[in-house]
Amino acid sequence: MPAEEKDANASAYEAGHIERLHGRNDIDSIFRRGKRIRGRNINILYMRRSDNRARCAVFVPKRLGNAVLRNRARRVLRENLRQAAHPAMIGKDIIVLCRKPVTEKYLEGAKKELREMLDRMPGV
Numbered sequence: 122m123p124a125e126e127k128d129a130n131a132s133a134y135e136a137g138h139i140e141r142l143h144g145r146n147d148i149d150s151i152f153r154r155g156k157r158i159r160g161r162n163i164n165i166l167y168m169r170r171s172d173n174r175a176r177c178a179v180f181v182p183k184r185l186g187n188a189v190l191r192n193r194a195r196r197v198l199r200e201n202l203r204q205a206a207h208p209a210m211i212g213k214d215i216i217v218l219c220r221k222p223v224t225e226k227y228l229e230g231a232k233k234e235l236r237e238m239l240d241r242m243p244g245v
Contacts, residue, residue: 142178142214151216160238161199162227167214167242175210177202177218179229194219194228201232207239 142148155168170176179198181191198217217235221227 128245129236137207140174140176141235142145142216147176147214148162148178148216151214155214155216158238158241160220162219162221162233163238164218164220165228165238165242166218169244170212172215173199173212175206175213175215177210177215177217179217179219185219197228198231198235201235205232205236205239207236207242209239211244212230213242213244219225 126171128133145167151168155166158165168196179195179202181194181198183191184192185191198219202215202217
């Protein structure tokens, strides 16, 4: 990888830039072959990539609340991922999966739990 491209990836990481994970095939492969970190309210599934990009997706199942609550949870968790940008995220596709019903109390504690789970992720 050229030095300019590595510098661009590093600066994007430092700015908290995380691409969204799209595509059914990519997401299915992470569910099938990815590693899992389990938490009280959140699961993280991840799989290494061949490049240094970090791509993330957030899933909130229908059983956890109505559309308004699920969309708010997705926004909050996506923002928490951006703010909690962690060196372990570099070069990985990551899926954040909610496990508990979405409430205000849950959303307040989500950032701390997410940070603790990223600390447990290998690859720092």
